[in-house]
């Protein structure tokens with residue numbers, strides 16, 4: 001008689017019998033959304049992923065615990081979010097100043113001081129997007145785990161996937177550290193539970209975002225509807241750039257995920273260029289106008305981005321001067337320049353090999369949101385110091401700067417990198433050049 005081993009039985013049932021078959025993704029072709037190459041991916045089971053054989057872009061993944069892990073991560077993140085938004089974030093004390101900041105309190109201060117735009121920016125990127133993202137993740141994964149089709153499931157998945165890149169909790173956390181370096185020389189700063197838990201929340205949000213492989217999720221949803229999203233790729237079919245399933249070429253909308261169907265994003269260069277030009281124009285007032293006005297009964301200091309950095313550098317805060325310089329000057333400038341190079345390269349000769357151009361695009365797309373550090377630092381400083389004894393106010397440049405960051409992010413978002421690969425293929429440039 002075999003000894004009774006409950007743990008192992010449970011493990012076997014959990015990992016192998018219940019989920020293994022359901023989690024599998026069959027072999028099928030996929031067009032890479034970044035370089036356009038058709039990849040024939042083999043059958044994938046739990047914990048496996050496939051990357052593009054030409055550009056290395058991650059195409060398709062099946063999580064190792066695909067039903068329960070995202071639910072657990074999203075639920076943990078949601079609980080953390082409730083705590084982070086209800087507890088004390090940071091306390092600042094100095095003669096004449098006692099500020100006990102909570103995150104909702106900071107938004108309220110911004111609204112009361114007539115900086116509604118900055119309040120909206122903070123609300124959307126640190127509260128609205130993550131909250132909606134987590135609720136949608138819970139909704140979609142509950143449906144998948146229960147094997148039940150629920151209303152608006154496809155719409156929820158589509159929104160969930162799109163929200164991912166607009167979550168900025170991690171940027172806000174780093175901004176708090178930068179603000180701390182600015183504040184601790186003049187005041188006593190005490191971090192509250194909300195600050196420490198914000199780090200955990202950031203990690204959980206990233207983990208949830210990573211564990212939502214949209215291609216697999218769409219496959220599972222269509223499985224619930226007793227149909228397969230797999231169309232033959234031969235003949236007149238087109239691969240959806242979002243969900244990566246093939247659709248008949250005469251369809252306007254993808255039947256799997258509901259987004260517009262296109263081979264290459266229509267008017268990609270024009271739209272991307274428009275956003276870039278707008279960003280480049282607003283970059284001037286963002287740098288020339290004052291971004292921060294700090295005052296106390298004895299002095300008034302109006303600083304632009306550059307003069308602020310210069311002041312910090314001379315004052316001995318060299319580390320923070322370097323951080324702010326990288327986030328506020330270097331990243332936006334490089335981003336505008338590299339987007340300019342990428343857009344120009346679709347018409348003019350490419351300045352470097354296609355692999356390097358592809359890398360340039362990925363870096364440009366990734367670093368964009370980190371420029372928000374400066375804006376978040378000003379929001380934190382403003383909430384901390386708003387008494388006549390010490391007052392920090394955002395200058396008009398803060399709004400322009402915010403717009404520059406968002407416009408460059410949109411410019412990168414609308415740029416279709418496949419245009420560069422198409423051009424390289426046409427000119428028969430070898431990828432190793």
Ligand SMILES: [Zn+2]
Pocket residue numbers: 032033034035036037052053054055056057
């Ligand atoms: Zn590729």
Ligand SMILES: [Zn+2]
Pocket residue numbers: 240241242243244245254255256257258259
């Ligand atoms: Zn689609």
